[in-house]
Amino acid sequence: MHKSLGNSVSPSELIPKYGADLVRLWVASSDYRVDVRVSDAIFGQLSETYRKIRNTARILLANLGDGGSDFDPARDQVAVADMLPLDRWILAKTNRLVRTCREAYDRYEFHTVYHGINDFCTVELSKLYIDITKDRLYCSGRTSRERRSAQTAMYRVLSAITRLLAPILAFTSNEIWGAMPHTPEERTDHVLLADMPAYDPVLEEDQTEETRFDRLFELRDDVMKALELARAEKTIGKSLEAKITVYTADKEADALLRSFDADTLRKIFIVSDCALADAMPDHTEAIEGAALAVKVEIAPGEKCDRCWMNSTETSADGEGKLCPRCRAVLGK
Numbered sequence: 220m221h222k223s224l225g226n227s228v229s230p231s232e233l234i235p236k237y238g239a240d241l242v243r244l245w246v247a248s249s250d251y252r253v254d255v256r257v258s259d260a261i262f263g264q265l266s267e268t269y270r271k272i273r274n275t276a277r278i279l280l281a282n283l284g285d286g287g288s289d290f291d292p293a294r295d296q297v298a299v300a301d302m303l304p305l306d307r308w309i310l311a312k313t314n315r316l317v318r319t320c321r322e323a324y325d326r327y328e329f330h331t332v333y334h335g336i337n338d339f340c341t342v343e344l345s346k347l348y349i350d351i352t353k354d355r356l357y358c359s360g361r362t363s364r365e366r367r368s369a370q371t372a373m374y375r376v377l378s379a380i381t382r383l384l385a386p387i388l389a390f391t392s393n394e395i396w397g398a399m400p401h402t403p404e405e406r407t408d409h410v411l412l413a414d415m416p417a418y419d420p421v422l423e424e425d426q427t428e429e430t431r432f433d434r435l436f437e438l439r440d441d442v443m444k445a446l447e448l449a450r451a452e453k454t455i456g457k458s459l460e461a462k463i464t465v466y467t468a469d470k471e472a473d474a475l476l477r478s479f480d481a482d483t484l485r486k487i488f489i490v491s492d493c494a495l496a497d498a499m500p501d502h503t504e505a506i507e508g509a510a511l512a513v514k515v516e517i518a519p520g521e522k523c524d525r526c527w528m529n530s531t532e533t534s535a536d537g538e539g540k541l542c543p544r545c546r547a548v549l550g551k
């Protein structure tokens with residue numbers, strides 16, 4: 220913008236078009252040490268980011284139940300030591316995000332906060348955590364430890380990112396704060412009156428588990444690619460019904476995969492069955508550049524009507540076909 224050219228854009232023109240929060244997000248996303256740019260294309264891109272953040276919050280909120288109707292943090296939280304490893308993994312990542320954002324705020328580097336939260340919503344939350352925990356949240360017993368552990372993590376993650384975003388997305392974050400459940404100790408009248416989340420060094424003491432999952436998630440990309448190919452070739456319909464057999468010549472990757480039990484791997488890869496092979500499975504081609512060779516086929520057995528996974532122990536009654544897990548959850 221140049222005063223002499225008379226081409227400046229006033230916030231009062233932007234706000235009716237995009238909303239005040241988006242204008243604030245644009246300010247925060249701009250690295251003011253270099254020329255600051257503004258255009259419709261930039262605002263289009265920012266709208267995408269804004270929608271992604273909002274949508275991520277919406278999914279987390281939905282999994283906690285409206286206004287705490289399902290999960291009450293005062294009653295239902297699981298202690299960190301009793302949580303499932305994957306839930307501790309997302310807490311460790313959130314803790315690191317808190318540190319990054321707090322340090323960035325202290326240095327007035329708002330664009331670092333913007334990128335940090337955007338990346339966290341895209342990768343750690345949407346691509347991995349939310350996708351993998353879906354089965355546990357929808358299909359495990361309502362008050363089971365697996366489900367409450369995931370909800371505890373989601374409550375803590377949502378609380379942290381909402382408070383981290385509050386100085387930037389002042390309106391949106393307060394809307395989330397008003398809709399999410401709280402403990403009696405929390406300030407609920409306005410998110411801007413709540414304290415910023417604090418970095419917890421205790422969560423960082425032992426990073427062994429976190430590193431193990433990080434490495435597994437790198438390998439997971441290969442599995443996802445193989446499942447995508449199998450879907451495109453119509454070998455399988457949904458990846459949930461797949462049985463995968465995984466082989467790797469890489470000793471370190473093989474040892475890592477074998478350090479997880481089959482049930483954990485099946486859940487991380489979101490398939491019905493996962494086996495590890497000692498040799499290259501028949502009719503499998505390794506994808507170029509991939510560490511894993513993955514054979515994809517339809518898992519034996521029948522599809523469970525409730526969780527959509529195939530099981531050889533699925534049995535039918537008047538209401539439909541259920542796998543043993545779902546029968547147990549429904550008390551049948």
Ligand SMILES: [Zn+2]
Nearest residue numbers: 523526542545
């Ligand atoms: Zn089932």
